[in-house]
Ligand SMILES: Nc1ncnc2c1ncn2[C@@H]1O[C@H](COP(=O)(O)OP(=O)(O)OP(=O)(O)O)[C@@H](O)[C@H]1O
């Protein structure tokens with residue numbers, strides 16, 4: 001099957017911005033996501049050139065700058081953009097495409113770096129192909145690459161989300177060029193530019209996943225405590241069993257139902273939220289990869305730390321997420337910690353130091369906007 005270059009009629013510029021996200025929020029394994037005020041930003045410019053080939057030039061600042069590949073056939077963001085283009089029988093435009101990546105989302109820490117990169121990649125393909133994809137279609141593409149709707153929907157839509165994947169029909173999964181994976185393994189398959197005759201990926205089915213947005217009280221401050229080591233999501237998923245005792249599943253379902261409403265119920269009830277953020281299906285199993293995890297999430301409570309609402313592993317870890325009530329506190333600006341948030345961040349830091357683990361803690365806000373693609377005229 002053949003393809004042709006995406007249009008490159010004149011100079012164009014875009015900015016793509018995607019938030020970090022925390023998945024699971026305790027009992028909502030693979031379900032809940034919370035978009036956070038750290039961002040992956042792409043500044044993209046397309047300049048037509050007299051050359052017959054496309055030249056995609058990546059540059060990188062911020063988190064992952066030393067690790068992320070700058071080859072567009074190897075970098076996750078541009079590989080996803082290429083998947084979107086090829087599914088429309090397009091490839092990169094015959095132009096100079098400059099992609100300046102500035103990343104505030106640390107890799108492999110449970111803050112949704114891969115989901116942010118995948119969503120950014122879909123939006124990059126959308127911009128370069130002039131495809132004008134709806135938000136639902138962007139979600140379909142992103143969910144064919146990263147099969148965790150929790151991070152993807154929060155990163156794409158912002159706020160506090162709950163989501164599920166539709167069971168795809170065998171026929172929707174059949175074409176071998178579908179890059180369905182935990183995190184896109186190798187795409188294009190030969191890790192080089194596509195050549196005529198390559199099998200091209202089909203466009204994804206519609207409604208691959210569905211989501212809702214819950215309320216999230218403005219009085220809740222978010223503290224993330226980020227250890228200085230990575231845990232690959234694939235490895236953290238490998239630590240989980242294939243089946244669970246019924247009482248553990250019921251334990252999580254009961255808390256999940258209560259948690260989703262309790263984070264927007266006024267007044268906030270720390271006793272209910274703390275208990276509703278407990279988990280039995282992924283956190284205890286990941287303790288071996290994250291020393292000190294159980295000690296921290298089980299011993300820090302609203303009684304020991306006034307203002308603490310709930311505490312859990314963020315995504316697949318190793319970051320810990322703590323929700324703190326700022327009720328009655330003077331309003332603080334983005335990224336500023338209230339005294340209660342500072343006390344919780346420092347307490348987690350001290351507990352982790354007992355295990356020889358160094359961390360950085362951050363006071364964050366919920367990102368209500370989600371991913372944006374803006375063209376500059
Ligand atoms: N901005 C980026 N540019 C290129 N590759 C990225 C980018 N962000 C993430 N990745 C790729 O994704 C990998 C991290 O994915 P992984 O799913 O293991 O962790 P995470 O998404 O940070 O954590 P979690 O899914 O638990 O929130 C990185 O090692 C890198 O290969």
Ligand SMILES: N[C@@H](CCO)C(=O)O
Nearest residue numbers: 023030148233315316
């Ligand atoms: N729900 C996923 C999030 C990581 O992407 C997990 O905990 O494995």
